[in-house]
Amino acid sequence: MEALRVEGLTKEFGGIRALNNISFTVKNGERLAIIGPNGAGKTTLFNLLNGQYKATAGRIYFLGREITDMPTRSRTYLGQGRSFQVTSLFSNLTVLCNVLLAIQGTGPPRFQLFRSISAYKHLYTKAQELLEAVALWSKRNELAQSLSYGEQRRLEITLSLALEPKLLLLDEPSTGLTPAESSDIVNMIANLVRDITVIVVAHDMDLVFGMAERIMVLHYGEIIADGTPAEIQTHSRVKEIYMGIEEDTRSAGAI
Amino acid sequence: MDLVVLSLLNGVSFGMVLFLLTIGLSITLGLMGIINLSHGALFMVAGFAGWMLVVQLGYSYWLALLVGAIIAGLIGLAIEQGFLSRLYGLTNDQVLLTIGFIYILMNLSLWIWGGRARMPYHDPLLAGTFSIAGWQYPVYRIFIIGAGLILILAIWWLLERTRIGAIIRAGMDDIETAKALGKNMGRINYLVFFLGSFLAGLAGVIGAQMMGPRIGMGWDILLLALIVLVVGGMGSIQGALIGAMVIGLVDSFGRALLPDLAMFFMYIVMIIVLMVKPSGILPRESGG
Amino acid sequence: MKIAELKPGGQPQQGRLVRFSLYFVIGLILIVLPIFLPMYLQGLMTKILVFAIFAMSLDLIWGYTGLSSMGHAAFFGVAGYTTAILIRHYGVVTFLETAPLSILMATLFAAVFGIISLRVSGLYFLMVTLALGQALFSIAWQWYHITGGAFGLTIPPLNLGIPGFTSTAISIYYFVFIFFIICYFLLRRIVNSPFGHVLQGIRENEPRMRALGYNTWLYKYIAFIIAGFFAGISGILFVHWNMLISPYQLGMIQSTYAALCVILGGPGTLVGPVIGAAVVIGLEYGASLYNPERWPLFLGIIFVISVMFLRGGVYPRLNNLWKKVGEKYSYGSTKG
Numbered sequence: 069m070e071a072l073r074v075e076g077l078t079k080e081f082g083g084i085r086a087l088n089n090i091s092f093t094v095k096n097g098e099r100l101a102i103i104g105p106n107g108a109g110k111t112t113l114f115n116l117l118n119g120q121y122k123a124t125a126g127r128i129y130f131l132g133r134e135i136t137d138m139p140t141r142s143r144t145y146l147g148q149g150r151s152f153q154v155t156s157l158f159s160n161l162t163v164l165c166n167v168l169l170a171i172q173g174t175g176p177p178r179f180q181l182f183r184s185i186s187a188y189k190h191l192y193t194k195a196q197e198l199l200e201a202v203a204l205w206s207k208r209n210e211l212a213q214s215l216s217y218g219e220q221r222r223l224e225i226t227l228s229l230a231l232e233p234k235l236l237l238l239d240e241p242s243t244g245l246t247p248a249e250s251s252d253i254v255n256m257i258a259n260l261v262r263d264i265t266v267i268v269v270a271h272d273m274d275l276v277f278g279m280a281e282r283i284m285v286l287h288y289g290e291i292i293a294d295g296t297p298a299e300i301q302t303h304s305r306v307k308e309i310y311m312g313i314e315e316d317t318r319s320a321g322a323i
Numbered sequence: 324m325d326l327v328v329l330s331l332l333n334g335v336s337f338g339m340v341l342f343l344l345t346i347g348l349s350i351t352l353g354l355m356g357i358i359n360l361s362h363g364a365l366f367m368v369a370g371f372a373g374w375m376l377v378v379q380l381g382y383s384y385w386l387a388l389l390v391g392a393i394i395a396g397l398i399g400l401a402i403e404q405g406f407l408s409r410l411y412g413l414t415n416d417q418v419l420l421t422i423g424f425i426y427i428l429m430n431l432s433l434w435i436w437g438g439r440a441r442m443p444y445h446d447p448l449l450a451g452t453f454s455i456a457g458w459q460y461p462v463y464r465i466f467i468i469g470a471g472l473i474l475i476l477a478i479w480w481l482l483e484r485t486r487i488g489a490i491i492r493a494g495m496d497d498i499e500t501a502k503a504l505g506k507n508m509g510r511i512n513y514l515v516f517f518l519g520s521f522l523a524g525l526a527g528v529i530g531a532q533m534m535g536p537r538i539g540m541g542w543d544i545l546l547l548a549l550i551v552l553v554v555g556g557m558g559s560i561q562g563a564l565i566g567a568m569v570i571g572l573v574d575s576f577g578r579a580l581l582p583d584l585a586m587f588f589m590y591i592v593m594i595i596v597l598m599v600k601p602s603g604i605l606p607r608e609s610g611g
Numbered sequence: 612m613k614i615a616e617l618k619p620g621g622q623p624q625q626g627r628l629v630r631f632s633l634y635f636v637i638g639l640i641l642i643v644l645p646i647f648l649p650m651y652l653q654g655l656m657t658k659i660l661v662f663a664i665f666a667m668s669l670d671l672i673w674g675y676t677g678l679s680s681m682g683h684a685a686f687f688g689v690a691g692y693t694t695a696i697l698i699r700h701y702g703v704v705t706f707l708e709t710a711p712l713s714i715l716m717a718t719l720f721a722a723v724f725g726i727i728s729l730r731v732s733g734l735y736f737l738m739v740t741l742a743l744g745q746a747l748f749s750i751a752w753q754w755y756h757i758t759g760g761a762f763g764l765t766i767p768p769l770n771l772g773i774p775g776f777t778s779t780a781i782s783i784y785y786f787v788f789i790f791f792i793i794c795y796f797l798l799r800r801i802v803n804s805p806f807g808h809v810l811q812g813i814r815e816n817e818p819r820m821r822a823l824g825y826n827t828w829l830y831k832y833i834a835f836i837i838a839g840f841f842a843g844i845s846g847i848l849f850v851h852w853n854m855l856i857s858p859y860q861l862g863m864i865q866s867t868y869a870a871l872c873v874i875l876g877g878p879g880t881l882v883g884p885v886i887g888a889a890v891v892i893g894l895e896y897g898a899s900l901y902n903p904e905r906w907p908l909f910l911g912i913i914f915v916i917s918v919m920f921l922r923g924g925v926y927p928r929l930n931n932l933w934k935k936v937g938e939k940y941s942y943g944s945t946k947g
Contacts, residue, residue, distance in 0.1 A: 118822065144824035156822075158815035169812045172805055173824040184803045231823065358734060406919060414734055415679050416918045419874060422867050423914025430908035542863055546745050549738040557735070583753065590746040594727055597739060601730040 070132070071096045071235050071265040072117070077126035079112055079289075086112045088289040090126070099257070100267045101276040104286035105309060110269040111153055113286070114239050118150045119143050131234065144173070149233025153240045153269075155220045157212040163223060164208035167195045170230035198226050202256075218249045225253070236260070238268045242275045254278035285309075325458055330579045331572070336464045337533065338571025339471025343526035345548045345555075345563045346478065347399075347519020353558030354491055354515055357407050358414060360421040362523045363545030364428035365395040369527030370536030371432055374441050384446030392524035398428070399520020400513065408512075429541040438538055445532040463532045470529060474522075478560065491515065550589055554596045556603025565604050645784050653780040654852070659892050660784075660791040661848045666872035666884030667798055668841035673870065674878030675802055676834045677814030679737045681866050682744030685724060686839040688861030689747070690717040690846030695764040695856050696757060705772030706851070714843040721839020725832050741863055748862030763857030766850060787848050794841055798881055801837065810834055811879070871910070875917045877924025886926050 072094040079087040087109045094100055102110050115121040117128060119140035127136045135143055158166050171194050186192075199205040202222040207215065212223060225241055238257075242250040250272060257266060257279045270276050276283065276297075283300045285293040293303045300306055344366055351357045369391030376387040402424055410416045445463040452459035482488035490511060527536075534540075547570065555566020573592050577585035596603065641660075645653045665687055672678040693713040697703040728739045751758045758764065768778035769786070776782065801807050812820045813827050820827050850856045859865060868891070876887025894913065898906040917924075 120818070120822075140818075140821045141824050141826055144822060150822055152819075152822075156816060156819045158812055158819070160815055161811060165808060165811075169808060169820070170823050172809070180805045181801055181807075183805075184800065186803075188805065227819075227823070352734075406915065409919070416922070418679070418681075418734075418737060419870065419914055420918040422870075423911040423918070426907045426911030426914065428911075430905060430911065434905070434908075546742060546863070550742055553731075553735060553738050553742070586749050587746070590742065593739070593742060597727055597730045601735070 069096050070094065071098070071130070072267075073129040074117075075127045075129075077113075077116060077128065078124045079109075079116055079121060080124045086289050087116070090289075090291060092284065092291065092294065094265060094267065096265055097262050098265055099279055099281045100265075100284060101280035101282070102267065102269045102284045102286060103271070103276060107288075108286040109289040110286055111239055112289075114150065114237055114269060118148055118237060144231060144233075147234035148237065149228040149231040149235070150237040151225050151228040151239055151241060153243070155217075155224050157220060157223060157227070159213035160211060162209050163199065163204055163212055163215070164195060166212050166223060167198055167208075167226060167230055168192075170227040171195060171198075173231060194230070198230055202226050202252075218245050221245060221249075222252075225256070234264060236264055236266045238266070240269055240271065242270065242272045247274070250275055251278070326579055329458060329460070330575045332460060332464060332468070333578075334572035334575035335568065336467040336471070336571075337574060338568040339467050340526050340530040340533065341547060341551050341571055342471065342564050342567035343474060343522045343529065344544065345551045345567060346560060347522045348548060349552060349558060349560065349563040350491070351403075351516055351519050355512060356412060356414075357403065357516075358417050358421065359399065359402065359407065359520075360418060360545055361399075361402060361424040361428060361541075362520070362548060363543070364425045364432075364541040365399055365520055365523045366527035366530065366544050367536060367538065367540040368398065368428055368432055369395045369524035370531040370534075370540070371436050371441070373528040373531055374444060374536050375436070377444050377446075378441070384444070384449075388525065388528045391528040392521045395524020395527065396517045396521035399523070400517045403512075403516045425541050425545070429538055432541075433538050436538075440537040441535040443532050443535045449532070467529055467532065474525075475564070482560070487511065487514070547589075550593050552603070553593055554603060556606030559605060562603055562605040569604070641788060645781060650780040653784050655892065655896055657780070657784045657787050657852050659889050660787045661845055661852055662869070662872060662888040662892060663885040664791055664794045664848065665842055665845035666869050666876070666888045667794065667881055668838045668845065669869045670873050670878060670881055670884045671798060671802070671810075671841070672831075672834050672838045673873050674880065674883070675807065675814060676810040676831060677817075678831060678835065679733075679870075680728070680740040680835075680838075681737050681863065681870065682724065682728070682740030682742070683838070683842055683869055684861055684863075684865035685744040685747050686717040686721050686842040687846040687849065687865065687869075688751070688856065688858075689720050690714060690843035691850035691856040691860055692751065692758060692764070693717075694847050694850050695766050698766045699764050700757065705770050707772050710847055713847050714840065717843025717846060718836060718840045721836045721842075725835040725839075729828060729831055729835065741866070744866050745862050748858045751858035751861055758858070761858065763855055765855045768854065769851045783852055787852065790844060790848055794844060795881070795885075798841065802881060806830070806833075814879075871914055871917065873924075875913065875921065875924060877926035880924070880926050883924045883926035886929075887924065890925065 070093050074093070075091050077087055077090040078085065090113070102113065104110055112121065116123055119135075119138060119142075123136060127134060129135065130143065130146060130148065133146065135146070138146075158169065161169075168191055171191050172188075180188075195208075196205055199208055202225070204215075204219060204223060204226070207219070212220065215223065221241065221244065225238065228236060228238070242253045245253070251274070254275055257268070260266060266279070268275070268279065280297055283293075283295065283297055284291055285300065285303075285306050287309055292309075293300055293306050295303070344362060348359065348362050351359060372394050373384075373387035373391040376382040376390060377384050402421070406420055407417055410420065445466075449463040449466050451462050453462050453465055454460075480488075482492055551563065551566040551570050553566075554569055555564070556562030569592065570589055573588045574585060577588040581588075641656075645656055648656070665683075669680065669683045672680055672683075690713040693716045694709045697709045697712065703709055724740070724743050727743065728736055731739060751763075752761055754760070769783060770778070771786075802810070809820070809825060809830050812823075812825070813830060817827050846860070849860070872887035872891050873884045874887070875890060876885065877883025891910075891913070894909065895906060898909055921928075
């Protein structure tokens with residue numbers, strides 16, 4: 069069964085084509101990493117998949133249903149869970165509140181007006197599980213904005229996991245983290261249940277090779293390579309692009 | 324038929340005044356992300372200052388025009404430099420702060436000039452009427468339309484043909500750049516803010532020919548300005564212009580057809596625009 | 612597992628006992644003090660409670676949901692006018708008969724205005740709510756035959772329909788006080804509920820909430836209606852206290868007054884707006900004694916001071932002070 073199918077997806081901004089006629093499918097349970105130089109269209113792709121952007125052309129199918137025109141919340145309801153490249157938390161609420169909101173999102177209590185939230189013990193139990201898994205339980209009563217950057221990133225991912233999604237979209241989950249923190253993320257992804265499909269956008273090659281069974285390379289809004297890690301590592305065009313980038317940065321350094 | 328022509332002229336002249344009032348609001352909003360709700364009060368203060376100069380002290384109307392506009396410009400600049408500049412990005416706070424200034428300016432004006440509404444005033448040169456379509460049409464209204472057109476041209480020239488204008492336009496096209504530029508553009512800030520408030524004051528003295536200055540204007544004119552912005556679209560000059568013209572015409576045709584209900588037409592237009600195209604008729608383009 | 616009781620904003624509740632004893636003391640003051648006050652001050656305290664309810668209702672959407680409405684007085688005024696119109700034009704006399712319809716009207720207006728205003732957000736939203744409130748002001752001003760135009764409508768003293776009840780300054784006070792207590796606790800429950808937490812999430816980061824699966828528009832709309840409901844309650848109480856309602860209770864001036872109570876007191880705290888109402892009305896009273904003509908000037912200055920120097924409001928500052936005092940004198944560790 070396909071988790072995701074994308075056909076002819078195109079996104080234009082004014083005169084600029086950020087994504088050009090992209091088509092691919094993702095199988096259930098697959099671990100896919102999307103890489104590519106800056107501006108290649110990776111986050112744009114995520115925004116289209118999750119509904120922050122509307123496609124200029126093309127279709128998206130999620131678990132067999134067409135979701136091209138669906139609003140974000142409906143996609144979440146169907147089973148998508150997304151984390152953001154720029155940390156997107158509820159700054160003035162506590163860590164615990166942040167997670168509770170994520171857990172509550174798709175369940176009945178969310179329209180409850182009169183019982184105090186502390187009456188819903190099952191929400192708290194789940195929150196404890198999730199926060200202990202990322203070692204944030206001890207900070208549960210601190211405001212999200214007072215956490216360190218690394219802790220905020222962990223909270224960010226926790227929010228998307230709290231949704232118990234069938235498709236997890238992680239946008240640059242380990243950017244800005246220490247190597248130790250990064251490998252924590254890799255382990256976390258590796259430990260995820262097999263029926264969750266995971267797509268990661270990343271620059272961090274350790275992360276990519278640590279979790280991916282399949283790598284897709286985007287460049288100027290097009291897929292230029294798609295295969296196993298081994299295939300990508302030896303792919304001539306990919307090496308060209310990344311070598312080109314290395315050369316640029318090396319020569320810039322020389323000046 | 325005559326009624327149509329008359330209402331058209333009335334609407335356009337009123338629209339010109341509204342445009343001058345709101346252009347400042349729209350530009351500072353689009354360029355610096357700053358909202359100054361006391362524009363209506365500036366309009367009122369200028370109208371009173373002009374009244375004092377022309378009616379009480381017998382100076383020339385043209386002098387009053389300049390003085391009123393400058394006073395408004397300076398007050399606006401003072402509010403921005405002293406207070407608003409510390410509230411970048413905090414829209415709510417700016418709103419509340421400038422509402423506070425509405426109260427302050429209105430009460431100070433009350434203190435200085437007293438609570439009586441004043442009669443409209445204009446330069447003797449502009450007294451008298453013009454024959455249009457068999458009706459006698461007041462000259463000063465024609466002047467308002469003419470002055471409005473000249474100012475629109477002047478603004479267009481400033482924005483399209485000067486370097487400063489190019490910087491302003493660039494800042495307005497890109498919201499992110501505008502916010503960043505707002506912090507770094509120092510002297511352009513000064514100029515734009517002064518100009519916006521100056522135009523509001525100009526509108527106040529020009530408008531005083533149609534509506535005698537009245538303390539309550541601080542709120543009433545603001546309301547009109549906001550409806551203009553919602554209808555026309557915020558953050559763009561075209562938006563302010565089209566919004567002002569629409570509201571001006573709706574008001575004048577409304578008064579001609581159903582005088583008692585005239586003011587509700589504006590609200591109805593606003594509601595229609597909101598339900599059909601919430602961003603306004605010609606809002607500033609945004610990406611994504 | 613012990614669950615720390617959460618206050619809005621998520622701060623853990625330390626010292627439940629402290630809080631309840633605070634409630635007790637304040638409650639005592641509110642219940643007992645007025646007996647010893649002259650009639651005018653009793654009326655003033657009544658006014659404070661009426662506007663406290665009004666401000667709390669605004670706080671629900673302003674402080675908790677992040678919707679800056681400048682047209683909230685519309686619902687306040689509609690309820691008041693409905694009561695007055697029923698009494699003056701339809702001979703409906705008792706509170707039990709006028710109140711339900713008045714609240715219903717306020718809630719209905721909130722439902723309609725909500726649909727229009729929530730088409731937009733941020734500054735646009737503010738402008739639209741302001742315009743809609745002013746539209747009602749204009750209607751009330753024009754529609755002389757029904758609304759009394761600029762003069763407004765007066766009503767006779769409160770008739771509860773209960774034998775033995777006479778409307779005096781002190782009986783009106785306790786009448787309003789009961790409503791205040793009920794409204795406070797209802798609103799407190801709402802903001803502590805899952806629904807209330809969703810509202811705060813929307814305030815903090817609406818796109819994220821959508822990504823978490825919430826229909827944020829619906830939440831905002833429901834909050835808007837609930838706020839209108841409570842504003843309606845305060846409007847009814849107002850007209851019975853004031854015995855006069857005028858167009859000014861519908862428009863920008865009344866709405867901005869409520870907004871000041873909220874931001875001066877502390878948005879998003881529910882208690883803050885109550886304090887804000889007390890401060891603003893207290894200052895207004897002070898101005899009326901010394902220089903009533905300059906009150907709008909002082910009001911404007913209070914706006915400026917609140918925004919420039921008292922960001923976040925008075926209540927959080929008092930709260931912090933209180934906590935520091937508590938830490939100084941506490942016996943056990945209260946750190947989580």
